[in-house]
Amino acid sequence: MVFVDDAVVGMQAGRYAGAWTIAVSKSGNALGLSEAEVQRMPAEEIDRRLEPARRSYLAAGAHLVIDTVADLLPALEEIEKRMNGLRASGFSDYSTSKISKTVRYP
Secondary structure (H helix, E strand, O other): OOOOOOOOHHHHHHHHOEEEEEEOOOOOOHHHHHHHHHHHOOOHEEEHHHHHHHHHHHOOOOOOEOOOOOHHHHHHHHHHHHHHHHHOOOOHHHHHHHHEEEEOOO
């Protein structure tokens, strides 16, 4: 089971439910800007504004933090890869894995 949300409470709920959790940062509530506003903003400014949210998502238990739902398929593939690695090592409680990071997909 995978839980995708754009709020810290969503990451907490997903982990509580025993799910893998993916936070959506750039196109979610964290940035609070319209798509047009994001398009006009320099990438460095977006990253500066998003970094606290990314840290909050990870602290709340997000396994992965992605920018937009367009990054969801590669993130799901990453989770599948992690599950296969955990399964191969004999680990059975996949959702409680402490492997968390912010990922960027091209």
